[in-house]
Structure formats: structure tokens, C-alpha cells
Amino acid sequence: MRPLDEERADVVIIGGGGIGASAAYHLTEMGVTDVAxxxxxxxxxxxxxxxxxxxxLQFGDELNVRITRRSLDAFERFDEVVANGGLDVDIDLRQMGYLILLDSEDDLEVFRGALAMQQSLGVPSREVSVDEVRAMMPALDTEGVLAATYCPLDGRAVPEAVVQGYVSAAAGRGARVRQGRAVTGIRRTESGAICGVETTKGTIHTDTVICAAGVWSKEVAAHVGVALPVEPEVHWVFFSSKEGGVPSDIPFTIDFASGFYLTREHHGMLFGGRAAKIEELVEPAVRRLPLMADIEVESSWWGYYDMSPDHNAIIGAAQEAEGFYFATGFSGHGFQQCPAVGEHLAELIVGREPTLDMSPFGLERFADGAARLEPFYI
Ligand SMILES: Cc1cc2nc3c(=O)[nH]c(=O)nc-3n(C[C@H](O)[C@H](O)[C@H](O)COP(=O)(O)OP(=O)(O)OC[C@H]3O[C@@H](n4cnc5c(N)ncnc54)[C@H](O)[C@@H]3O)c2cc1C
Incomplete structure (x- = not known):
């Protein structure tokens, strides 16, 4: 007899963020319902x-455009997913567009090349003049801005709602959700194949594991001798409940050179940047949007970007450990890619022809000298 604290699953997913939740949903959709x-x-x-x-959809790497395009399609029909779970979840998809301000000839050249690539894939992104920028955002100080790019399909959704929708739909088909339970080891057979996952509440026997542990994927993968080059990078977000006269219909605006960004959030504003401290954000924020000088920060939070060496995701199956799959290293754009990446992981596991070829984002690229830098890291 098997002890009570042991269970079995066809697939164990480690990590209940966007990637793990989407993988659980897509596995059950493809008929694999014995998922933990x-x-x-x-x-x-x-x-x-x-x-x-x-x-x-404004990326410099074509594969990122394709992955986010497919994911956006999924966000747009997320109601179907939620209907499967029988849960009333609203992901609040708002497509206010992203406006990216450019103040150097070098950046402008790179972004123009990217616009041509995006447009060839059917993305309605375009270059906008400084006059048009002023019309969209009258409060901006456009000194030094040469031009901007804009895509009306870009927007935002609520990440926790996406996770709830995916997980409840997966659970409705039989997937089991084990919260408050950490993975502490991964068992392998003498030939190296996966045979179980050790957790703080017992062992789960399985031959297939998805590592969706975000920035902690490096530690999880180390259990099977796989070296995932993912490093944590702290990013802050600041909130003010006052809108300071900024209209509610502005695009999500990014000053590319400094990284300062701003968007409206309910009655207030969300803003941030690449700066590690609020003190370092003040200068670029006030320079680009002078009214920021009178805005009080009321709350803030921080989290980790899961950084990869080339700012692109690392997705695939391990060569060193049969049955070990992973998706991490999203470098600040993992939420928006979770629908297509979860679908891809499920396709790899069930042996379906992948909808999108994500092999260029395989782990091997670093050893093969085939890293591909995503230039639009925000
Ligand atoms: C401030 C900030 C702003 C961002 N803005 C955006 C944005 O606008 N758009 C966008 O696309 N992305 C954005 N990102 C990036 C995005 O949040 C991540 O890329 C994405 O959420 C990664 O999802 P994940 O599921 O891979 O990882 P996570 O959400 O980190 O999930 C991993 C989970 O694994 C669990 N875990 C770890 N170790 C173990 C273990 N041993 N056992 C069991 N569980 C374990 C963790 O508790 C965690 O819940 C932002 C990130 C930050 C910090």
C-alpha cells in the first residue's frame, strides 16, 4: 500500500504563477487531466x-511578437476559458495602446526596423510624430523627443484573474492544486529519467515535470542537474491615488531612454522605471512629465524580473533529464506570454506539432552561441 502522503500524477507542475497556471489549463484541454x-x-x-x-506587441524579436500576438488572442477570448471553470472571473483587458518615446537616432533606427517587422506580421503599430505625441499626451514635455511608436492593441489585464481563470478551468477537468507545498527535490531513475517530486508534504510519483518556478527555476532545475541561467532583478512600481490632471484615456507611455513609464490606474496613476530607487526616478519622471513634481507616492511594491542573459525566455525540454520541461527567463514580459507558452509546454508533452516554433528560445542557444538579444527591455 502507498502511504497517505504519497500521490501519483501524469504531470507535476512546479509553480502557480501565470506560466504554471496556463500549462495546467492547456494540458487538461489536450486531455491530460491527471495533473498536480x-x-x-x-x-x-x-x-x-x-x-x-x-x-x-512592440518587441524587437519576431518570436516575441508572435508569442504575444497568440497570447493576446487568448486574452481576448478568455471568457471561454473562464466558462470552462464555471467561475465568474473578469481579467479586465484594457487596450489603451503603448506609446514609446524615442530621443536618440540609434534607438529610432532600431525601432523603425522593428515596426517594419511587426507590420509584416499584421501588427498595427506605427511611428508617430512629436506633434501627434503632444496631441495624445498634452502634459508631456517632448523636448529632445525625435518620434515615438504606438500600437493600439497593446494594453493591460489583471494577472491574478488570469491565474484564477486558468486554474479553476483546469481544476474543473480534474487537475489538483497543492498550495502551501514546496518542492524540495526531484527523483530520478538510474538511467536519469524523472520518477518523482519530493515536497514538504510528501512525494508525488510522476515521470513528467514542468518547472514554472519563475526566478526560482534555477534552484528547481539544479535538482536534475540542469543549469538555467536565470537571475533575479528587483523592479519597483509606484502608485498615486491622484491623477494630477492626466486624462483617463492616455496610452501606456514609456520614455525608452530612461525607462520611466506611466499609466492610469482607476482614479490614480501607476508609474515606475528601471531605477532601483524612487529618488533615481524623480529626475526622468519630472523632466518628461513636469506635473509629476506634485504627485505623492502613496504606495509601492516590488518584485523580481526573471532575467536571462539575452532578455528572452528559456523554454523547452532538458536534454540531461528526460521528462523535465521548463519555461522561465522572461526578463519582464512573462505575464503577457503565459497563454502561448503554457500551450506550447502542453504541446511538447502530448507530442503535438507546436503551434509556434519556440525552439529558438531553447536553453541550447547559449552554448551554441545563438543567443538573440531582445532590444526592447523595459
Ligand atoms: C514590477 C514588475 C512588473 C512587471 N510587469 C510586467 C508586465 O507589465 N507584463 C509582463 O508580461 N510581465 C511583467 N512582469 C514580469 C512577469 O511578472 C513575470 O515574467 C511572470 O509573472 C513570470 O511568471 P512565472 O509564472 O514564470 O513566475 P512566477 O509568477 O514567479 O511564479 C513562480 C511560482 O513558483 C513558486 N515556486 C518557486 N519555487 C518553488 C518550489 N520549490 N516549490 C513550489 N513552488 C515554487 C513561487 O512561489 C511562484 O508562485 C513584471 C514583473 C515585475 C516584478
């Missing part, structure tokens, strides 16, 4: 709940 999703905290407790929920 193991989360050491509560669902979405990691980077997913710290995210702004931003979704943009």
Missing part, C-alpha cells in the same frame, strides 16, 4: 502578482 500543480505559497504569489499586467 504544486505551489509553495499561494497561487500567483511570485512575480505574476507583482506584474503590471502589461501586454505589448
Amino acid at each position: 500543480l504544486v505551489e509553495r505559497d499561494v497561487l500567483a504569489a511570485g512575480s505574476t502578482s507583482k506584474s503590471l499586467g502589461g501586454i505589448r
Whole structure:
């Protein structure tokens, strides 16, 4: 007889953020319902709940555009997913567009090249003049701005709601959700194949594991001797409940050179940047949007970006350990890619032809000298 604290699953997913939740949903949709999703905290407790929920088609790497395009399609029909779970979840998809301000000739050249690539994929992104920028955002100081890019399909959704929708739909089909349970080891046979997952509440026997542990994926993968080059990077977000005269219909605006960004949130504003401290954000924020000088920060939070060496995701199956799959290293754009990436992981496991070829984002690229830098890291 098997002890009570042992169970079996066809697939164990480690991590209950956007990636793990989407993988659970897509596996059950493809007929694999004996799935255990193991989360050491509560669902979405990691980077997913710290995210702004931003979704943009304005990338420099074509594969990122394709992945986010497919994911945006999924967000747009998320009601169907939720209907499967019988839960009333609203992901609040708002497509206010992303406006990216450019003040250097070098950046402008790179963004123009990217616009041509995006447009060739059917994305309605375009270059906008400084006059048009002023019309969209009259409060901006456009000194030094040469031009901007804009895509009306870009927007935001609520990450926790996406996780709830995916997980409840997966659970409705039989997936088991184990919260408050950390993975402490992964068992392998003598030949190296996966045979179980050790957790703080017993062992789960399985031959297939998805590592969706975000920035902690490096530690999880180390259990099977796989070296995932993912490093944590702290990012802050600031909130003011006052809108300071900024209209509610502004695009999500990013000053690309400094990284300062701003968007409206309910009655107030959300803003942030690449700066590690609020003191470092003040200068670029006030320079670009002078009214920021009178805005009081009322709350803030921080979370980790899961950084990879080339700012692109690391997705695939391990060569060193049969049955070990992973998706991490999203470098600040993992929420928006979770629908297509979860679908891809499920396709790899059930042996379906992948909808999108994500092999260029395989782990091997670093050893093969085939890293591909995503230039639009925000
Ligand atoms: C401030 C900020 C803003 C961001 N804004 C955006 C944005 O606008 N758009 C966008 O697309 N992305 C954004 N991101 C990035 C995005 O949040 C991440 O890329 C994405 O959430 C990663 O999802 P994940 O499921 O891979 O990881 P996570 O959400 O981190 O989930 C991993 C989970 O694994 C669990 N875990 C770890 N170790 C174990 C273990 N041993 N056993 C069991 N469970 C374990 C953790 O508790 C965690 O819940 C932002 C990030 C930050 C910090």
C-alpha cells in the first residue's frame, strides 16, 4: 500500500504563477487531466502578482511578437476559458495602446526596423510624430523627443484573474492544486529519467515535470542537474491615488531612454522605471512629465524580473533529464506570454506539432552561441 502522503500524477507542475497556471489549463484541454500543480505559497504569489499586467506587441524579436500576438488572442477570448471553470472571473483587458518615446537616432533606427517587422506580421503599430505625441499626451514635455511608436492593441489585464481563470478551468477537468507545498527535490531513475517530486508534504510519483518556478527555476532545475541561467532583478512600481490632471484615456507611455513609464490606474496613476530607487526616478519622471513634481507616492511594491542573459525566455525540454520541461527567463514580459507558452509546454508533452516554433528560445542557444538579444527591455 502507498502511504497517505504519497500521490501519483501524469504531470507535476512546479509553480502557480501565470506560466504554471496556463500549462495546467492547456494540458487538461489536450486531455491530460491527471495533473498536480504544486505551489509553495499561494497561487500567483511570485512575480505574476507583482506584474503590471502589461501586454505589448512592440518587441524587437519576431518570436516575441508572435508569442504575444497568440497570447493576446487568448486574452481576448478568455471568457471561454473562464466558462470552462464555471467561475465568474473578469481579467479586465484594457487596450489603451503603448506609446514609446524615442530621443536618440540609434534607438529610432532600431525601432523603425522593428515596426517594419511587426507590420509584416499584421501588427498595427506605427511611428508617430512629436506633434501627434503632444496631441495624445498634452502634459508631456517632448523636448529632445525625435518620434515615438504606438500600437493600439497593446494594453493591460489583471494577472491574478488570469491565474484564477486558468486554474479553476483546469481544476474543473480534474487537475489538483497543492498550495502551501514546496518542492524540495526531484527523483530520478538510474538511467536519469524523472520518477518523482519530493515536497514538504510528501512525494508525488510522476515521470513528467514542468518547472514554472519563475526566478526560482534555477534552484528547481539544479535538482536534475540542469543549469538555467536565470537571475533575479528587483523592479519597483509606484502608485498615486491622484491623477494630477492626466486624462483617463492616455496610452501606456514609456520614455525608452530612461525607462520611466506611466499609466492610469482607476482614479490614480501607476508609474515606475528601471531605477532601483524612487529618488533615481524623480529626475526622468519630472523632466518628461513636469506635473509629476506634485504627485505623492502613496504606495509601492516590488518584485523580481526573471532575467536571462539575452532578455528572452528559456523554454523547452532538458536534454540531461528526460521528462523535465521548463519555461522561465522572461526578463519582464512573462505575464503577457503565459497563454502561448503554457500551450506550447502542453504541446511538447502530448507530442503535438507546436503551434509556434519556440525552439529558438531553447536553453541550447547559449552554448551554441545563438543567443538573440531582445532590444526592447523595459
Ligand atoms: C514590477 C514588475 C512588473 C512587471 N510587469 C510586467 C508586465 O507589465 N507584463 C509582463 O508580461 N510581465 C511583467 N512582469 C514580469 C512577469 O511578472 C513575470 O515574467 C511572470 O509573472 C513570470 O511568471 P512565472 O509564472 O514564470 O513566475 P512566477 O509568477 O514567479 O511564479 C513562480 C511560482 O513558483 C513558486 N515556486 C518557486 N519555487 C518553488 C518550489 N520549490 N516549490 C513550489 N513552488 C515554487 C513561487 O512561489 C511562484 O508562485 C513584471 C514583473 C515585475 C516584478
